[in-house]
Amino acid sequence: MAPVSPAKQQVIDAYARTTGPVAFLDESYQAPDGTDPGRSTFYIFTAVLVELKNLDELRSGLLDVAGSTYWHTRDALRTDDGREQTRGLLAYLAEGLEPCVVAHRVKVDPDDHDAEESRKACYQALAVDLASGRVGVWDPVDLLVLEERNQRNFKNKDQANHKELVSGQRVARNTRLLQTSPAHERLLWLPDLVASAFRRTITHADRTLYQLIEGQVHFVNEA
Template sequence: MQQNAAKRAIVEDAYRRSRGPVAFLDESYQVPDPVIAPAETFYIFTAVIVAFDQMDELRDGLAEIAESTWWHTTKALLEKDGRTKTREMLEFLAEGHETCIIAFQVPVDGQDHDGETARRACYRGLAIELAAGREDAWAPVDLLVLEERNQNNFRTKDRINHKELIAEKQIPQPTRLLQTSPAVERLLWLPDLVSSAYRRTLTHTDTTRTLFDVVRDRVHFVEPVE
């Protein structure tokens, strides 16, 4: 609990120092297996852009639908009640003013067994577009909040990917990457929802394949950047 409180303080401080909306990022992927080849490989990286004055309403609405302070879309979709709640959350997102952006790579290179090359390309594509903004779509974003990965070496890779973009002057110097947990910032549920919904268009033929249709009109697609 103390650790989460400290992490929340870091997130709140980052918000105070931000000038524009905040982008929340998460991914979904299916990468090559050296033993058993999957039918299709892909890497999906999603950003959902949220204005500060909408954050509390979104947090409250998501918790109300989930009837919990914990959520993971992949697990929720295994049960009927979870599938219903997933659709309700996507409908709740679609009713708002938030913009969703997806960078995806299909297929993933056969030698990219951990998906890190695809992840880097998708992140670069997203970060460049987020920082630049797009007229009549979203204002430039200077804070990217990414769901942190469990292993420190992977978190380090994400930091390096971001620093490379700044060093190459692909994104402005003030653009920051903050890695944290959905237990700290519930708004990370949003890119998890959208990534999972889009994943289903690639992997499923059942009724859950239509989940992405709920938010399709709110989504912009961008190209990965090598």
């Protein structure tokens, strides 16, 4: 058996400390463009909630459908085969009815050039909703797994946004944010799929992909 990397072990250890569903998070956005003031803007943060007992089954299923250990929906949507695989992965997600939660900021402030303020607002609204639970839909979440960003300063911002929620008592003290890569947790493909499907309803007026999961999508009240 190959040794487990420290990053992968961090994920395993995080699961060992949680009892409720795990929320996997990703985003998609269109920031203001100074050269194109008429450009539409938005920010989307998505979460897919998976029960601990279903983690292994979902990982295996995603691998079977994708036929690869690598996936990025944006890249896949550029080809006919990739679009067909995307539909297959979303259909697979729909089979299990895992709750998908969306925080959507309809318009990014023109002064929010890098959309970081919109990111913070969407993340915090989403985290509060997830940690609170929603009766009959999902139990309170205490572990949020977010696809980490490449630059350290951005990772630090995400951690600071989460710590602000804890210090302000907007989420319970035991609510944790873990930033990791899809290379260490394939289930991060799920919010990427949901974010891309919802994004296309805005950018392409195309609901074809979104309709596959629409029945299990829930929206955060404010973002």
